[in-house]
């Protein structure tokens with residue numbers, strides 16, 4: 001009821017009467033009033049006028065199950081939301097949900113992670129009150145070797161969502177980091193449970209530095225936030241909902257074609273490495289080349305110094321600029 005009341009308040013320019021809300025939810029006026037009071041204590045500015053009703057004046061950067069659900073407008077992506085003020089890792093929790101049979105599209109969101117994870121056992125800095133940590137559970141009918149493409153689908157979706165919500169020119173650093181002005185604002189971690197020929201589930205975790213005001217010394221050079229780059233605070237729940245909307249769209253294109261052909265152009269347009277010299281860091285093998293773009297299956301095409309084109313498979317590889325992170 002709270003999420004529905006919020007969306008109703010958001011959809012009206014004017015006022016919604018208490019009577020209207022009572023009828024909609026078949027509850028008493030006191031019950032409606034209690035929800036409104038609760039919303040106020042969470043930071044929403046709601047004006048109550050006699051004989052007219054309630055009006056939402058201002059939404060703060062609230063992250064809660066109700067706020068996220070009231071903004072989600074998808075068919076399945078993020079339709080079931082589990083929200084935690086604090087968690088060890090949203091990916092770890094989503095994997096547990098996957099083992100327990102939870103639905104495709106379930107979304108785990110937290111305000112803080114105590115053990116946020118990056119790729120290959122690295123840590124993801126996850127303070128409270130400013131960032132997005134979310135993991136979506138997927139049950140795709142694809143083979144395990146197609147799964148790495150899903151990370152690119154998410155990178156494309158989040159980059160588009162950031163552009164739409166903030167107007168900032170977010171770019172993708174292949175395969176799945178998002179950068180703004182050459183610094184990292186978002187990282188992703190895909191994990192899965194598979195048998196030899198099929199997938200039980202995939203979990204894609206996304207960490208976005210949204211309203212972060214400062215970073216620990218060791219991250220300063222490489223990391224930034226949407227706030228630090230744009231000077232504006234952003235409502236995290238809106239960015240979550242828009243990311244889910246974009247993800248549902250691109251995911252369905254991916255499932256229809258079985259590859260990235262339908263979004264290859266969109267992805268390459270946002271690819272920060274495109275037409276740049278890059279350093280490819282494979283375990284035990286590092287070399288320079290010129291990045292061309294991704295192919296239909298998400299490999300990065302790189303023209304090596306000897307003129308040969310290498311197709312680089314995301315996995316154990318890292319890509320850097322020749323002189324820095326990008």
Ligand code: ATP
Nearest residue numbers: 118119122123124125184187188209223317318319
């Ligand atoms: P790769 O190109 O191999 O993916 P990466 O360094 O970007 O390299 P990830 O696993 O995506 O690797 O992310 C983990 C790394 O990101 C950490 O080792 C740290 O350097 C950096 N990092 C950790 N927390 C944050 C954060 N909140 N924002 C930006 N960068 C972070």
